[in-house]
Every structure is written in C-alpha cells, then in structure tokens.
Amino acid sequence: MDDLLVDSFGRETTDIRISLTDRCNFDCFYCHNEGLGDTRGPSEPDENEMSTEKVLRVAEVAHGYGIRNFKLTGGEPMLRADLDEIIEGIASLEGTEVSMTTNGTFLPGRATELADAGLERVNVSLDALDSDDFREITQGGVEHVLEGVGAAVEAGLTPLKLNMVMAKPMRPHLPDMVDHASSHEGLRLQIIEYMPELVGDVDYRVDIDEIHGYLDERAETVETREMHARDRYIIDGTVVEIVDPVENAEFCANCHRVRVTHEGELKGCLNRNDDLISTEDASDEELRDAFERVVDNRVPYYGEYMVRNGEGEWVRNPDYVETAETDGDHELPMVESPAPQVSD
Numbered sequence: 455m456d457d458l459l460v461d462s463f464g465r466e467t468t469d470i471r472i473s474l475t476d477r478c479n480f481d482c483f484y485c486h487n488e489g490l491g492d493t494r495g496p497s498e499p500d501e502n503e504m505s506t507e508k509v510l511r512v513a514e515v516a517h518g519y520g521i522r523n524f525k526l527t528g529g530e531p532m533l534r535a536d537l538d539e540i541i542e543g544i545a546s547l548e549g550t551e552v553s554m555t556t557n558g559t560f561l562p563g564r565a566t567e568l569a570d571a572g573l574e575r576v577n578v579s580l581d582a583l584d585s586d587d588f589r590e591i592t593q594g595g596v597e598h599v600l601e602g603v604g605a606a607v608e609a610g611l612t613p614l615k616l617n618m619v620m621a622k623p624m625r626p627h628l629p630d631m632v633d634h635a636s637s638h639e640g641l642r643l644q645i646i647e648y649m650p651e652l653v654g655d656v657d658y659r660v661d662i663d664e665i666h667g668y669l670d671e672r673a674e675t676v677e678t679r680e681m682h683a684r685d686r687y688i689i690d691g692t693v694v695e696i697v698d699p700v701e702n703a704e705f706c707a708n709c710h711r712v713r714v715t716h717e718g719e720l721k722g723c724l725n726r727n728d729d730l731i732s733t734e735d736a737s738d739e740e741l742r743d744a745f746e747r748v749v750d751n752r753v754p755y756y757g758e759y760m761v762r763n764g765e766g767e768w769v770r771n772p773d774y775v776e777t778a779e780t781d782g783d784h785e786l787p788m789v790e791s792p793a794p795q796v797s798d
C-alpha cells in the first residue's frame with residue numbers, strides 16, 4: 455500500500471469524494487451541493503465540468519497516494535452520460551471501493567449496468583416516504599426513488615444507506631424511516647444533521663441530541679465508526695448511523711476526506727471554499743503537487759478553523775483570516791466515545 459498523505463493535524467487521507475456535476479433534477483430546499491451552494495437544475499453540462507479523462511487522472515493520482523475509498527457525488531452524479539466509464543476506470547485501480555451518493559431516480563433500469571461496471575454500493579437520499587411531503591422537500595417524486603432503491607438492492611449495490619437529512623420537516627418521518635430500513639433486506643438508514651453553514655436558515659435545525667436519544671432507546675447495540683466518530687445504532691438488526699458534523703470538533707478531528715469539485719478544484723473541507731486549488735490544465739506532476747498542497751492545508755473546521763470566543767459563539771480563528779496555510783503539528787481529540795469502534 456502506498457503511504458497515505460497526512461495533514462498537519464495527524465489526519466490520514468483515506469477517502470476522496472468526487473463531485474461529477476453541479477446539475478440536478480431535484481431541488482431540495484436544504485441542498486449544499488457538496489459545499490458549493492445551490493445546484494444548477496437539469497441543464498446541459500457546462501464546459502467547465504471535468505471530462506472523463508480528467509476525472510480518471512485525478513482518481514489515479516489519489517490512488518497513487520494510497521486512497522482507496524472513492525465516492526461519486528454531485529449535484530446528481532447519474533446525470534453524467536459517462537458514468538459507467540468513470541466507474542469502470544476507478545474500479546480498475548487496484549483495491550478501490552467505488553460508491554455513489556444519488557437521489558436514486560435514474561437507478562431503475564441502470565443499477566445492474568453500474569454494478570457490472572464496478573460500482574459496489576450506493577447511498578440514496580430519501581427524506582420521507584409520504585409522497586406529498588417528499589415532493590414538498592425535493593420537488594420530485596418518491597415513487598421513482600423507491601423503485602430505484604429496489605433496483606439497486608436487486609443489483610447487489612448493498613449495504614444501501616438511505617440518506618435522510620434531519621431538518622424540522624423531516625423529524626415526524628423518523629420512526630417510519632427506521633421501520634422501513636429495518637424491514638427491507640440490504641438497507642441501512644443514515645441520518646444527516648441539517649447543515650446550515652453553506653445554505654443558511656438555522657430555523658430548520660433539529661436538536662440532534664434528541665435524535666441520538668430516540669435511537670439509543672430503540673437500539674440493541676451502539677457502536678462508533680472511526681470515520682468522523684459517527685455513532686451507529688443497531689435497531690431490529692439494521693444499522694442506523696448519525697452524521698452530525700455541526701459544531702462538532704470530534705467529528706472534524708476524525709475527518710479523513712478530500713474532495714474534488716465538478717470543475718476539478720481540490721477542496722480540503724466541505725464547509726470551506728477558501729482552500730480550493732485549481733487543477734485546470736495541470737500536468738500529472740502539477741496534479742500531484744496540488745494534492746499534497748490541499749492535504750497540507752487541511753484544517754479541522756470546528757475546533758480549529760472555527761473556535762469559540764469568550765461568549766461561547768463560534769467565530770473564525772484569526773490565524774486563518776489571512777491565509778489557509780497551517781504550521782507545525784497539532785494535537786486533536788480522536789474518538790472519545792466509550793462505544794466499540796468500527797473501521798468501515
């Protein structure tokens with residue numbers, strides 16, 4: 455295995471998330487578009503979208519630095535006409551796991567070909583089972599998504615995580631979503647705390663501790679995943695995972711991901727756009743250099759880039775006002791939970 459890149463906070467880079475487009479056929483009210491703000495709607499690809507060749511070149515460079523976990527995302531990644539080719543290219547690199555996060559609408563009829571290309575699993579966004587409420591949240595139809603989930607399970611793209619954003623309109627749907635996941639083979643549920651950082655409107659926020667409490671009461675077992683120190687509740691034999699990054703320094707201290715925007719910029723943190731490194735027209739050597747720089751510049755968002763002031767409010771650390779560069783090595787809290795730790 456090639457040596458992993460390590461940032462100045464001791465965090466190894468094990469995962470890469472590649473945004474394939476900023477287009478989408480849905481319009482979810484909460485969408486952060488993987489850290490870039492609103493999506494563009496179901497339009498034609500624009501000329502800045504990475505080519506197939508560029509995506510695969512970035513993937514090869516990441517692979518050369520020991521990264522094996524590749525996530526395809528967006529926007530809606532299934533709007534890319536060359537998706538099969540991209541999956542095939544990344545899956546052909548030794549030891550990689552290729553997964554995708556999608557709204558699921560294009561999975562019916564295509565799940566098998568994606569699995570054949572080398573896709574191992576998918577996460578499908580599903581905020582509610584009720585069709586009216588689902589439409590209100592996403593502007594799309596839940597029946598296509600459910601059909602897509604079925605097709606993906608059939609094609610073996612499992613374990614399939616249903617991604618449910620936990621914002622106020624979704625809270626009443628939680629019990630049904632847990633029951634739905636636990637009564638269908640191959641499904642897990644992933645609850646994602648609503649992140650206001652890039653989209654605003656704190657009024658949508660739900661108390662995530664209350665959600666932990668609800669799941670804890672129903673759980674047979676609780677474990678902690680190494681990545682982000684995420685808690686996982688085992689309920690009726692199904693895994694229910696909570697992604698709770700908001701104001702959570704322990705989550706950021708255990709973050710091992712870099713990102714690539716649809717335009718090919720390297721991005722060290724979901725919540726930041728002041729650390730982007732352009733790779734336009736970059737040679738392979740320049741790409742490698744950009745990779746090393748983006749990891750060097752990586753900073754845990756909560757607890758370092760954002761710190762609490764005397765009043766207890768989160769404010770930007772003055773050290774990062776002028777520059778994204780860090781200096782020296784830093785100590786961070788790793789997983790502190792008493793629950794058993796799991797690595798995948």
Ligand SMILES: Nc1nc2c(ncn2[C@@H]2O[C@H](COP(=O)(O)OP(=O)(O)OP(=O)(O)O)[C@@H](O)[C@H]2O)c(=O)[nH]1
Binds near residue numbers: 527617646
């Ligand atoms: N702040 C923050 N949020 C993240 C991070 N990773 C995932 N998330 C949130 O969780 C959402 C869903 O993530 P997914 O794309 O389904 O992937 P995942 O569950 O993190 O990845 P796997 O466990 O590999 O399936 C993202 O769109 C973000 O909202 C991260 O590193 N930082």
Ligand SMILES: C[S@@+](CC[C@H](N)C(=O)[O-])C[C@H]1O[C@@H](n2cnc3c(N)ncnc32)[C@H](O)[C@@H]1O
Binds near residue numbers: 527578
């Ligand atoms: C940006 S979408 C891209 C992939 C695909 N279109 C989808 O919806 O699955 C990736 C994930 O981010 C989640 N997400 C988007 N905006 C969010 C926000 N403000 N807070 C929390 N999660 C968010 C979505 O629910 C989805 O699961």
Ligand code: SF4
Binds near residue numbers: 478479481528530557
């Ligand atoms: S489907 Fe995904 S990319 Fe599209 S608007 Fe919803 S969260 Fe954003």
Ligand code: SF4
Binds near residue numbers: 756
């Ligand atoms: S440092 Fe924190 S906010 Fe930034 S990507 Fe990692 S977990 Fe997310």
